[in-house]
Amino acid sequence: MSSYAEAFRQSVEDPEGFWLEAARAVDWVNTPTRALDGSQAPSFRWFPDGTLNTSFNALDRHVQAGHGDRPALIWDSAMVPAKRTYTYAELLDEVAAFAGVLRDQGVVAGDRVVIYMPMIPEAAIAMLACARIGAVHSVVFGGFAAKELATRIDDARPVLLVTASGGLEPGRTVEYLPMVEQALSLSQTPPHTVIVKNREMIPGSAADYKASVATWFDWDELTADADPAGPVTVAATDPLYILYTSGTTGKPKGVVRDNGGHAVALTWSMRNIYDISPGDVWWTASDVGWVVGHSYIVYGPLLIGATTVMYEGKPVGTPDAGAFWRIINENSVVALFTAPTAIRAVRKADPEAKELENYDISSLRTLFAAGERLDPDTYEWATKVLDRPVVDHWWQTETGWAIAANLRGLDPMPIKAGSPTVPVPGYRVDIVDAEGKPVEAGTEGNIVIALPLPPGTLTGLWQDEDRYRRSYLETFPGYYLTGDSGYVDEDGYVFVLGRSDDVINVAGHRLSTGSMEAVVASHPAVAECAVVGIRDELKGQRPSGYVVLKSGVEIDPETLRQELVAMVREQIGAVATFRDVTVVQALPKTRSGKILRKTMRQIADHEQYTVPSTIEDPSVLEALEQQLRG
Numbered sequence: 290m291s292s293y294a295e296a297f298r299q300s301v302e303d304p305e306g307f308w309l310e311a312a313r314a315v316d317w318v319n320t321p322t323r324a325l326d327g328s329q330a331p332s333f334r335w336f337p338d339g340t341l342n343t344s345f346n347a348l349d350r351h352v353q354a355g356h357g358d359r360p361a362l363i364w365d366s367a368m369v370p371a372k373r374t375y376t377y378a379e380l381l382d383e384v385a386a387f388a389g390v391l392r393d394q395g396v397v398a399g400d401r402v403v404i405y406m407p408m409i410p411e412a413a414i415a416m417l418a419c420a421r422i423g424a425v426h427s428v429v430f431g432g433f434a435a436k437e438l439a440t441r442i443d444d445a446r447p448v449l450l451v452t453a454s455g456g457l458e459p460g461r462t463v464e465y466l467p468m469v470e471q472a473l474s475l476s477q478t479p480p481h482t483v484i485v486k487n488r489e490m491i492p493g494s495a496a497d498y499k500a501s502v503a504t505w506f507d508w509d510e511l512t513a514d515a516d517p518a519g520p521v522t523v524a525a526t527d528p529l530y531i532l533y534t535s536g537t538t539g540k541p542k543g544v545v546r547d548n549g550g551h552a553v554a555l556t557w558s559m560r561n562i563y564d565i566s567p568g569d570v571w572w573t574a575s576d577v578g579w580v581v582g583h584s585y586i587v588y589g590p591l592l593i594g595a596t597t598v599m600y601e602g603k604p605v606g607t608p609d610a611g612a613f614w615r616i617i618n619e620n621s622v623v624a625l626f627t628a629p630t631a632i633r634a635v636r637k638a639d640p641e642a643k644e645l646e647n648y649d650i651s652s653l654r655t656l657f658a659a660g661e662r663l664d665p666d667t668y669e670w671a672t673k674v675l676d677r678p679v680v681d682h683w684w685q686t687e688t689g690w691a692i693a694a695n696l697r698g699l700d701p702m703p704i705k706a707g708s709p710t711v712p713v714p715g716y717r718v719d720i721v722d723a724e725g726k727p728v729e730a731g732t733e734g735n736i737v738i739a740l741p742l743p744p745g746t747l748t749g750l751w752q753d754e755d756r757y758r759r760s761y762l763e764t765f766p767g768y769y770l771t772g773d774s775g776y777v778d779e780d781g782y783v784f785v786l787g788r789s790d791d792v793i794n795v796a797g798h799r800l801s802t803g804s805m806e807a808v809v810a811s812h813p814a815v816a817e818c819a820v821v822g823i824r825d826e827l828k829g830q831r832p833s834g835y836v837v838l839k840s841g842v843e844i845d846p847e848t849l850r851q852e853l854v855a856m857v858r859e860q861i862g863a864v865a866t867f868r869d870v871t872v873v874q875a876l877p878k879t880r881s882g883k884i885l886r887k888t889m890r891q892i893a894d895h896e897q898y899t900v901p902s903t904i905e906d907p908s909v910l911e912a913l914e915q916q917l918r919g
């Protein structure tokens with residue numbers, strides 16, 4: 290095992306050498322001779338003269354190396370319930386067939402394909418099929434409603450959309466096709482083709498949409514007689530996917546990931562961060578709609594020839610709090626990666642972890658957590674009941690893989706509760722104050738990363754270089770702005786305390802309060818509003834809305850609440866879990882009219898706060914405190 294300190298030092302002192310060496314673990318068509326192209330700084334490109342195909346690396350090469358019979362993907366649905374295992378040879382066949390379908394539908398390299406699917410194998414197959422022909426996929430999380438889907442369609446301008454008749458949520462089915470049809474009609478640039486994977490238990494099929502603006506096809510019919518497509522060679526710098534994530538405004542940011550840097554970074558991470566080897570069974574309990582699902586349900590484990598588990602279900606209630614332990618037991622999972630909120634849900638349902646007695650989880654070496662801070666209480670509980678390392682690591686959609694972690698494949702370091710440990714090789718993390726000056730150890734500030742970021746991180750925002758630079762690169766020149774605040778302690782451990790912007794994190798889902806405010810403000814009774822993320826025992830945060838009524842309007846607060854809840858659900862999606870509405874007399878603002886959201890959150894969370902010197906009218910804050918704290 291080599292040392293973390295040595296790997297970090299090399300990555301900083303000789304990034305060319307470090308990443309060219311890491312690149313040797315990937316199969317290239319043209320092996321790169323250079324690692325970094327800094328000619329467009331502060332934007333960077335990795336492996337500028339390399340060419341490859343990501344699906345070849347995830348599938349073909351393992352089959353060619355004689356591992357075709359090894360399980361590649363184990364799908365376990367606690368919802369149907371059902372289970373299916375695909376070997377590498379089988380998954381390759383499915384991917385090549387669907388890639389042939391896409392090609393026959395006229396999709397060519399560089400075209401965008403939107404994937405709006407539940408947690409079924411076809412979601413991963415569609416992603417890998419896009420990668421195979423050089424098309425750029427953009428997966429939209431199934432919990433988003435039609436309007437959010439339309440917004441992403443209008444930005445990505447896909448030629449084709451892949452979906453399924455629907456998803457299964459506890460106690461209900463989520464019918465996707467009416468939402469897709471609505472999104473197409475809302476969209477300025479709808480795709481010309483829709484392909485539907487029919488799930489028998491959920492009504493709706495392609496045949497129901499003959500009058501649509503797009504032509505609809507059935508997945509099974511098209512794949513039945515498709516000629517398989519081979520891997521198309523692309524430049525390492527070509528886009529592999531766009532993944533939309535919440536920014537501070539209602540307009541999501543289209544994070545662009547390349548092919549080469551992504552393959553190198555994820556391959557490196559599987560071995561060095563997660564200590565996973567070919568053939569190991571690895572399980573990420575997330576959703577393909579999020580970056581965690583992209584990197585560690587689909588690409589990471591397949592790139593190294595491991596077995597990935599794809600789970601359709603919840604940590605609790607499907608059917609009970611033993612669901613996670615059952616899957617580990619049945620599949621001999623060596624590492625589980627999930628969100629702290631899922632651990633809290635299991636703990637709430639089964640505080641003594643009695644369900645563990647029903648299963649053999651001896652295969653499990655490590656529990657990884659990310660998506661939100663692993664709070665010390667949850668960390669202690671999980672460590673106690675599992676008696677194994679519980680490893681927090683910190684990253685974001687933009688970076689695509691961990692910024693800070695306890696690197697289990699190098700020399701693991703002592704864990705400090707509440708910290709994701711140390712910066713990962715390639716990431717030069719700094720803490721700076723509002724003026725951009727580095728602060729002393731232990732002092733809280735903005736967490737930034739010195740440029741260039743390592744391979745695998747975003748290459749920009751989809752067709753919006755200007756927003757990319759404004760959002761991430763211009764605040765502190767020379768640095769990438771993470772949007773998180775925190776500190777680094779004397780031992781070099783990073784502590785991430787929360788967002789410094791208006792992005793909130795609900796059950797590990799990143800959401801924009803701005804988009805919720807836009808919905809709430811469109812209610813005819815609402816003059817103005819603010820949505821802030823307040824503390825929630827289970828989900829970490831939850832959105833809480835504060836509304837000022839138009840003068841003269843009289844409306845029962847509960848009626849208003851119900852209407853606003855329905856509007857947010859209809860326009861953003863159930864995943865927003867918007868339930869709290871409080872009618873207030875006025876919103877506290879600065880003299881320049883900016884709503885003091887942070888102060889409002891502190892009041893709602895019963896935290897100490899200082900009255901900002903820029904406040905317009907302190908009496909508004911006093912009235913709010915009186916109303917919320919009594």
Ligand code: COA
Nearest residue numbers: 431432458463574575581628630631634660796797863864
């Ligand atoms: N499609 C459609 N609807 C979805 C959905 C999807 N893919 N995912 C969630 N929803 C809906 C849920 O059905 C629920 O709807 P409801 O209001 O009708 O009940 C709503 O969105 C909120 O869902 P969820 O956040 O899952 O909350 P929950 O109360 O049902 O479950 C947890 C709570 C903690 C069990 C759950 O949030 C969880 O498993 N979290 C882990 C999240 C995670 O893995 N995040 C990935 C980041 S690494």
Ligand code: AMP
Nearest residue numbers: 659660661662682683684685686785799
């Ligand atoms: P997302 O882009 O959806 O992955 O969300 C990224 C954001 O989630 C980060 O900017 C953090 O605010 C938060 N986050 C993710 N993982 C962690 C972690 N391990 N500790 C603290 N915050 C985290």
